[in-house]
Amino acid sequence: MKKLFSKVCLLGMTVLLVLAFSGCTAKPDSSSKKSDGKQVLKLNNGSEPTSFNPPIGFDAYSWNALNNLMEGLTRLGKDNSPHPAAASKWDVSPDGKTYTFHIRENAKWDNGDDLTAGDFEYAWKQLLNPKTASPAAFLGYLIKGGEAYNLNKGSADDVQVKAEDDKTLKVTLNAPQSYFLNMISNPAFFPVNKKVAEKDSKWYANAKTFVGNGPFKLASWKHDANMVFKKSSTYWDKKTVKLDEVDWAMVNDTNTEYQMYKTGELDVASVPPDLSDQLFKEGKVKVGQQAGTYFFSMNVKMKPFDNAKIRRAFALAVDNKKIVNYVVKQKNDPAYGFVSPGFKDPSGEDFRAHNGNLYKYDPKAAKKLLAEGMKEEGITKLPPVTLTYNTTDINKSIAETVQEMYKQNLGVSIKLANMEWNVYGVDQKRGKFQFSRGSFLADYGDPINFLENFITGMPMNSMQWSNKEYDRLLKEAKNEKDDTKRYALMYQAEKLLMKEMPLFPVYFYNQSELQSSKVKGIVRHPVGYMELKWATKSN
Amino acid sequence: MLRFIARRFFAMILTLWVIATLTFLLMHAIPGSPFNNLNGKVLSDAAVRNLETHYHIDKPLPIQYLIYLKSIATFTYGPSIKQPSQTVNDLLGRGFPVSFELGMWSLAVAVVSGVVLGIFAALKHNGFIDYLAMTIAVLGISIPNFVLATLLIQEFAVNLRLLPAGTWQGFAYMIMPVVALATGPMAIIARLIRSSMLEVLTQDYIRTAQAKGLSPFLIVTKHALKNALLPVVTVLGTLAASILTGTFVIEKIFAIPGMGKYFVDSINSRDYPVIMGTTMFYSALLIFMLFLVDIAYGWLDPRIKMGKEGD
Numbered sequence: 001m002k003k004l005f006s007k008v009c010l011l012g013m014t015v016l017l018v019l020a021f022s023g024c025t026a027k028p029d030s031s032s033k034k035s036d037g038k039q040v041l042k043l044n045n046g047s048e049p050t051s052f053n054p055p056i057g058f059d060a061y062s063w064n065a066l067n068n069l070m071e072g073l074t075r076l077g078k079d080n081s082p083h084p085a086a087a088s089k090w091d092v093s094p095d096g097k098t099y100t101f102h103i104r105e106n107a108k109w110d111n112g113d114d115l116t117a118g119d120f121e122y123a124w125k126q127l128l129n130p131k132t133a134s135p136a137a138f139l140g141y142l143i144k145g146g147e148a149y150n151l152n153k154g155s156a157d158d159v160q161v162k163a164e165d166d167k168t169l170k171v172t173l174n175a176p177q178s179y180f181l182n183m184i185s186n187p188a189f190f191p192v193n194k195k196v197a198e199k200d201s202k203w204y205a206n207a208k209t210f211v212g213n214g215p216f217k218l219a220s221w222k223h224d225a226n227m228v229f230k231k232s233s234t235y236w237d238k239k240t241v242k243l244d245e246v247d248w249a250m251v252n253d254t255n256t257e258y259q260m261y262k263t264g265e266l267d268v269a270s271v272p273p274d275l276s277d278q279l280f281k282e283g284k285v286k287v288g289q290q291a292g293t294y295f296f297s298m299n300v301k302m303k304p305f306d307n308a309k310i311r312r313a314f315a316l317a318v319d320n321k322k323i324v325n326y327v328v329k330q331k332n333d334p335a336y337g338f339v340s341p342g343f344k345d346p347s348g349e350d351f352r353a354h355n356g357n358l359y360k361y362d363p364k365a366a367k368k369l370l371a372e373g374m375k376e377e378g379i380t381k382l383p384p385v386t387l388t389y390n391t392t393d394i395n396k397s398i399a400e401t402v403q404e405m406y407k408q409n410l411g412v413s414i415k416l417a418n419m420e421w422n423v424y425g426v427d428q429k430r431g432k433f434q435f436s437r438g439s440f441l442a443d444y445g446d447p448i449n450f451l452e453n454f455i456t457g458m459p460m461n462s463m464q465w466s467n468k469e470y471d472r473l474l475k476e477a478k479n480e481k482d483d484t485k486r487y488a489l490m491y492q493a494e495k496l497l498m499k500e501m502p503l504f505p506v507y508f509y510n511q512s513e514l515q516s517s518k519v520k521g522i523v524r525h526p527v528g529y530m531e532l533k534w535a536t537k538s539n
Numbered sequence: 540m541l542r543f544i545a546r547r548f549f550a551m552i553l554t555l556w557v558i559a560t561l562t563f564l565l566m567h568a569i570p571g572s573p574f575n576n577l578n579g580k581v582l583s584d585a586a587v588r589n590l591e592t593h594y595h596i597d598k599p600l601p602i603q604y605l606i607y608l609k610s611i612a613t614f615t616y617g618p619s620i621k622q623p624s625q626t627v628n629d630l631l632g633r634g635f636p637v638s639f640e641l642g643m644w645s646l647a648v649a650v651v652s653g654v655v656l657g658i659f660a661a662l663k664h665n666g667f668i669d670y671l672a673m674t675i676a677v678l679g680i681s682i683p684n685f686v687l688a689t690l691l692i693q694e695f696a697v698n699l700r701l702l703p704a705g706t707w708q709g710f711a712y713m714i715m716p717v718v719a720l721a722t723g724p725m726a727i728i729a730r731l732i733r734s735s736m737l738e739v740l741t742q743d744y745i746r747t748a749q750a751k752g753l754s755p756f757l758i759v760t761k762h763a764l765k766n767a768l769l770p771v772v773t774v775l776g777t778l779a780a781s782i783l784t785g786t787f788v789i790e791k792i793f794a795i796p797g798m799g800k801y802f803v804d805s806i807n808s809r810d811y812p813v814i815m816g817t818t819m820f821y822s823a824l825l826i827f828m829l830f831l832v833d834i835a836y837g838w839l840d841p842r843i844k845m846g847k848e849g850d
Contacts, residue, residue, distance in 0.1 A: 051624040058580070133593035135574075135586050151585050205624040223625070223633055224796035225707060251705055251794035255689065259697050259704040422571030422809055429581060441580075459581045 038244040039537045041519065042267045044257050045248045048224045053204040054190040055127040055134035060529065063187040065248060067529035068229065069212035070190040073101050073120065073169070074181050078534065080342070080445065080525045082181040086115060086191065086213065087169075096176025096481040097144075101169040108234040109193050110217045116194075117163035123192035124161045125149075136188040139443060142180065144172045176481035179446035186444060187529065215241045215533045224250060242521075242536045258514070267516040267537065273393070277329055285512045287331050289526040291340045292441035292509035293450070296387070296402070297463040300502050302434045303383045305463075308500055309373030310382075314435075315359060315504030316366035317409040318402055324507050327397050331512070335505035336360060339447045339494055342526040345487040351447050355491050358498035363409035370410055385414040389437035390424040398506070399437065428462045436462065438503065445527040447490050448477060454497060465502035547833070551826050558822045559611055559815070563604055566806075566814050573620045573809035594620060596811070607815060616816040621808050627816035634798030635820075637707060638790070641797060642783035644717045649724035649778075654771070656725070657732025658759060661767075664737060672729060679726025685788045688719040692792070705794040716793045720786060724778055728771055735767040769840060776832035780825040784817075 049062040054070065057063060075085035084090075087101040107115040126132050128140045128150045141147040143161060148154030160172035173180060183189070193211045196203050203209045207221040215237070216229035229246040232238060249265075251257045254272040261269035271285055279285050298305035298314065305311050320334035333341070336357035343351040374380065387402065389395040399416050406412045414435070419427070428436055440460065442449045453460035455471050470493055477489040497503075511524050518538045523531035574582060574590045582590075591597040594617075595606060610616050616627030660672035695715060696704035703712050739745065740763055748758045790799040798817065805813035 048622060050622055053624060056623050130589045131593070133586075133589040135580065135582055135590065137586060137589070138583055150589070202624065222796070223629075249706055249794065250796070252800070253705075253791045253794065256692065256705045256792055256794055259692050260706075262697050263700060263704055265704060265706075420571070420807075422573075422807070425581065426571050443580075459583050 037539060039242060039539070040245040040247060041243050041532065041535060041537050042247045042249070042265065044251050044260070044266050044269060045227070046257075046270070047250055047252055051204060052210060052218075054123060054187050054192060055132055055136055058134070058136040058188070064530040065227065065229075066187050066190070068214055068216045068246070068532045069210075069218055070187065070214040071235075072184050072186070072189045072191070073103075074185045075533075076182070076185045076445075076523075076525050076528050076531070078523055080528070082185050085185070086120075090181075096178075097173045099171045099173070099180065100164075101171070103167045103169065104236050105167065106236045107213065108236070109196075109211045109213050110232050110234050111193070111196070111211045112234065113193060113195060113211070114166070115191060115213050116166045117169035118166065119191040119194050120169050120189075121161050121163045122194040122197070123190060125156050125159055126192060127188055128159055129156065134188070136186075136443075139183060139186060139188050142173050142175070142177055142183075144174050175479040177446075177478065178483050178486070179444060179448070182446065182527075183444040185528065216243075216246060219245075226250060237533075241533055243532060246532060261514055261516075264516075267519050268522070269514045271330075271512050271514060279514070280330060280512075284514060285331075286515050288511045288524045289340075289342050290441070290509040290511045291342055291445070291450075291526040292439065293335055293338055293340055293505050294398075294507050294509065295335070295338070295438050295440070295503045295505040297428075297433070297436050297438045297503045298501070299431060299434050299436075299463050301431065301464045304373070304377065304379075304385070305434065305502075307373045307377055309369045309376065311501045311504075312359075313366045313370035313373060313410065314406070315501050316362045316369065318405050318504065318506070319361045320506050321361065322405075323398055323401055327401050328394065328507065330510065332507040332510050335508050337494060338497060338503070338505050339450045339490075340442070340508040340526070343445065343447045346483045351487070351490070355494055358495060359501075359504075366409055367411075370412075382412055385412065385435055386417050386433075387414055387435045387437070388417045388419060388424070388428075388433045390421045391418045395437055429459055431462055431464045433462065438462065439509075441509065442527045445525075447487075447494075448474070449527075451490055451493050451497070452478075454502065463502035465500070467496065467500060470496050470500075547830055551823075551830065554826055555819065555822055559608065559819060560604075562815055562818045563607055566809075566811060567600060567603075569806075569809065571809055573811065594618075594811075610812075611815070611819055616812045619805075619813050620810045621804070621813070627812045630801055630813065631798060631816055631820055634796065634801060635784070637795060638797035638799060639783050641713065641716055641720065641790075641795060642779070644713060645720040646724070646775075646779055646782055648717055648721040649728060650771070650775075652721070653725040653728025654732050654764075654768075656729040657767075658736060658764070660729065660733040661736035661740065662759070669733075673733070676726040676729045676733075679722045679729075682722070684719045684723055684786070685792060687722055688715065688789055688792045691715045691719060705792070707793070707795045712793075716789055716795060719793075720782065720789050724782065727774065727778075731770045731774065732767055735770050736763060739763045739766045765839060769836070772832055772835050772839065776828040777825065780821070780828045784821050784824060 045061060045065060047061050049057055049065055050059055051057040051062055052066055052069070054066065057066060071085045073085060073087040074082035077083040086103055086107050088104045090099055090101045092099055103115060103117055109115055124140060124143070127134050128137055128146045130150055130152050137150045141150070143159060145154055145158035145160050149156055149159050162170045164170050191213065196211050200209055203211065207218045210218045212218060215232055215235050217232040218227065219230040220228045227248040229248070231241050231244050235241065249260070251260060254270055255274065257266065257269045258272045258275065260266045271279055298311050300306055320336070324332050324334045336359055337352060337355055339351050341350055341352040345351060345354060374382065387399055389399050396418065403414055403416055406414055427433060440450065440453065452458065452474055454465060455461070455474050456466040473489050473493040473496065477486050477493065480486040480489060515522070520536050521534040523534060574587045595603065614628065618626050619630060622630070656672045656675065660669045663669050692704050692715065695702045702715055706712060745758060745763060748762050784798060787799040787803045789795070790797045801813055801817050804810070805817060
């Protein structure tokens with residue numbers, strides 16, 4: 001008996017020992033750190049960044065942070081347009097196709113190395129290298145030879161990015177496109193320190209080996225837990241940077257994030273869905289523009305949506321304003337055109353304002369159009385219609401509202417179906433849905449990014465729509481040097497798209513967050529990533 | 540004994556192989572691709588092809604299966620698809636210690652408080668303490684840990700400002716997650732201890748001990764408890780494996796960088812290398828824990844023989 005008891009004791013002691021051992025790994029409490037009057041901004045990244053290798057981390061989790069650690073040839077200013085950054089100036093050839101960038105003499109990497117044109121050439125060719133398998137590679141297709149290289153049909157040497165000398169970079173495009181300067185502010189076009197990368201192919205994976213050239217330096221990075229950015233001492237424009245430190249948490253649960261915001265452990269937080277109504281009503285949410293559209297696609301290869309009048313009827317019968325005000329309730333703008341507001345044409349007019357509302361909610365006209373369309377098709381009863389969406393609460397509520405609107409306004413009963421996101425994405429791309437929910441967020445700041453999605457055969461064109469006139473307008477716009485003419489072509493194209501209506505928009509996305517009153521100057525572009533360069537925090 | 544261990548070891552390898560094969564078949568049977576919809580962006584076919592080549596997913600399934608078996612045998616699972624700059628070993632290597640630390644504390648708290656609660660409940664059978672202890676136990680079983688976690692945060696972090704709401708940086712950060720995680724297992728253990736204690740206390744050898752004039756404390760701790768522990772040891776194996784490898788919900792709520800999220804996230808994002816890494820890791824640990832439980836049985840109670848007839 002005694003022996004047995006000692007065995008129990010031994011077992012217990014082993015457990016205690018393991019505990020004591022594991023207790024040793026406890027980390028020191030960092031919240032006890034005093035700020036000493038320093039400006040320390042506390043943000044939440046929501047999740048571990050996908051990758052800090054510029055061509056790989058194609059999402060906000062990576063690029064919101066990376067945008068402050070590195071810098072491209074241009075950087076978007078507070079006015080959302082590109083300003084000289086790593087490049088102090090550039091020359092454009094008369095045909096608008098060749099750009100010669102002059103890199104700032106005092107542009108440096110944070111390990112002290114000089115930032116060279118070669119670093120850009122190296123990085124951009126990495127982006128396009130098929131072996132890199134960058135999901136953002138298509139952004140580089142406008143560079144001559146870029147697409148061929150990425151599709152394994154050309155070589156790296158044929159890509160027209162050349163370092164003429166240490167500080168001069170020459171880039172030739174396929175066609176003159178004024179948004180090129182905007183596009184290269186995107187993190188996909190950030191430089192990579194060639195010397196470092198060739199020595200250590202995983203330089204981007206840890207704080208110790210990471211080198212950047214931006215306003216902040218990556219001081220520490222505990223994977224899946226937190227990151228600390230310190231003001232960079234080598235950044236060419238360091239006197240503009242006011243924050244001493246940025247502490248990034250990685251809290252994935254929006255309720256916890258909100259509670260940490262309430263207790264001051266975070267300065268900025270996203271809006272938790274459960275409290276969204278209340279917080280929006282109380283006016284505590286900061287709302288900013290975001291270039292993107294929530295829409296519904298109608299597959300023109302499937303009945304009844306092969307008929308343009310029926311498509312139009314389905315669009316006109318949905319009251320976008322009601323959806324925005326009573327279902328989404330996040331101060332979004334209802335959409336009556338596909339391109340979101342925020343893009344100025346050469347005369348200074350907003351694209352959306354110029355083209356205006358290209359249709360409006362009109363249940364009477366919708367009913368009439370439906371009758372006409374059915375007559376054209378020679379049918380007296382609509383074939384069954386199923387609206388498919390990827391499973392989220394908001395998509396479900398919107399789909400149910402739309403279903404009800406069709407019942408009331410058209411007397412049509414549609415079915416709803418939902419699917420998990422990954423399955424949905426594959427099937428939608430293959431054009432398997434008759435009627436489905438779509439969303440678009442712009443990758444670069446030009447209306448053409450919205451419109452090019454509906455060229456015949458593009459991956460987003462799940463409605464399988466093909467219109468020769470539309471394809472021609474877009475092709476011309478993509479080759480037009482004169483911006484006034486280019487915008488005229490794009491205006492025409494959007495009107496055609498909304499006349500044929502293979503899709504109808506519902507609302508434009510926005511960015512909403514809670515922000516401490518101590519924090520000022522965080523810039524969030526409609527297209528682009530978070531900017532902390534101008535941010536301040538009062539203690 | 541040695542023969543027993545050797546036989547069990549062989550059976551463990553076989554079980555793992557079956558699990559590996561099933562996981563492989565199941566994960567490729569889920570529709571959807573890891574690349575078709577990267578973070579909400581629709582990728583072009585060219586980009587998808589480049590990615591598939593990069594991760595060897597373009598090869599025929601039997602070849603992928605062989606690559607997969609080889610990676611299991613050598614413990615090199617390659618890079619995660621969702622976090623390409625990290626290998627699966629990196630993910631497990633940094634997630635598991637955190638989950639293990641949290642799990643160990645929770646397990647210790649659950650076992651100690653559960654045993655104490657169960658003993659008192661059994662000793663004061665049908666008395667006030669029994670009812671109190673069993674009320675706590677029923678509450679512990681029926682309140683889901685994520686509800687408890689949220690309530691704790693609201694009370695101790697937001698209202699009272701005593702503890703930090705989340706993240707993982709030291710002792711103060713552990714208190715709430717440990718409590719939230721330990722309450723359920725504690726309740727289970729308390730109920731098990733109570734019922735087996737009640738049974739043990741009526742046995743002859745306890746009466747003998749009482750007759751010898753031993754103090755009640757000694758009788759309980761020395762004689763009754765070790766036999767009452769057997770059912771607890773039975774559940775402990777499974778419990779330990781699941782708690783130690785992290786719990787998705789608790790880790791998410793408290794923003795703890797453990798490995799719980801990899802189980803769920805990897806399936807949602809079809810991150811094949813991470814799915815197989817986490818599954819194999821969890822299976823191996825679970826099988827090992829059950830093995831330990833079997834050994835502990837014979838150790839605690841010599842009447843249970845191992846390696847002989849029937850086993």
